Amino acid sequence: MVVSNTVLGIVAVYILAILGIGLYASKYVKTGDDFMLAGKRLGPVFIAGTVAATEIGGGSSIGVAEQSFGDWGLSSGWYVLTMAIAFVVLAFLAPRLRSTLTTTVSEFFKRRFGTANHVLTAVVLLLPMIGLTAVQIIASGIILSIIVGIEYQLAVVIMGTIAVGYSVVGGLWSVTLTDLAQWILVIAGVVITVPFALQTVGGWGTMQAELEPWRFSLTQGIGWRQIISLTVVYITSFSVGQEYIQRYFAAESDRAAKLGSLGAAGTYALFAFVPAILGLAALTYQQQGNTVPFVAEYGTRYVLPGFATVVLPDIILGILFGALVSATMSSADSDLVAASTIVVNDLYEEYINPDASPEKLGRLTKIVTGVIGVSAIGIALFNVGVIVELLLFSFSFRAAGIFVPYIGSHFWDGGSSVGSFLAISAGSAVVGLEALGMISFGAWQEPVIPGLLLSLVCFVGGSYAFPDDTTPAFIDKIGSSTDSSASD
Known part of the structure; x- marks a missing residue:
């Protein structure tokens, strides 16, 4: 099934516009600081747009619809609503985090705790960034494979190349400008689909009559344990995530960082249950004896774009697909720039070439962004898991x-x-070992909570047992860990 030329045209125009914005932004990127922190000139609106667009991606749109269609029902909206809670918390943490005057989270560990902590943190932060980029490229590939009717693998290569391309030329400034446009488009595109979907299946009342009652509960499908786990995951992950903290570091002021974070939280709250409603509508459509395109052949990850091809007129379908492309690309570009910032700022400049000029760092950051992007595309090509x-x-x-x-x-x-x-x-080991199936926590649905508890015990216990004046030789300290400017 290939969509009409009208849909193709709308999406093509959108992609060309995004590339154009990236090229425009490249004129203002001369140094590594320009690439990584957009010249530290982002106001509240830019912060809100780029932070919101960063996480309203494949998981928050395609992934939520997939979970709603499956085991979570309407309560899958908590996947996004818990993000809003996290960014309210971050709004009040942002000024404190900005006070360290660092470029990355791992740079803070270098100043505060020395080399061993610096390198370890950089690695632990970098590995998930590649995976997060791959997730968004996966979602982009899903959309393009539907639009054009090509193989998923080819679609991944095309969409990954586009996302990498404009990220390479414009850095964080390019990402911010494109994110602002994508923020508006994705909200509008997904929201406008809802009335068409409801009309197709006979309205909200028909959905309630044909689906099990638990699917309309705001908590039953996902469960309170999962809601609490998600809240903990997001607060803790976003507080250390380079793709988010980098925005606060790039803000023009503490006030801009705080207001921007609250604005992003508001966006998440308004958007949260919209993809979940579309997932329920698609399930109702299937229960009525119809076929949701692509789901039977390729799995439930195709439910949102597949259902959209049935319910939307061409012009609206083009807007929605442009919005979904926006959602995934705006997350992929943010993750790419964050990952390259860690490599260049924390590894290359610190340990390989401390005397590199700002211009050289700017060029290298673009190269590293491209290399990481290619790696993420490779992972996306062989993905077999679900997005969430x-x-x-x-x-x-x-x-x-x-x-x-x-x-x-x-x-x-x-x-x-x-x-x-x-x-x-x-x-970190707790989560990694759980993912490998080597340990299990039974009632805990997310290993992050046991991991955090163990981390807390180690941090407090290790600090009292080995204060910095008795640090063992295996910790290679550089600088003073009592530097108040780094810890205040």
């Missing part, structure tokens, strides 16, 4: 180990290098 599961693993892996020493060190001066190193290692 991949996202949750990536979020949990970095949060379980890094959150406690990072946020804790902004409020407690007693943390030590050993305590931090043990906390990062232990928390």
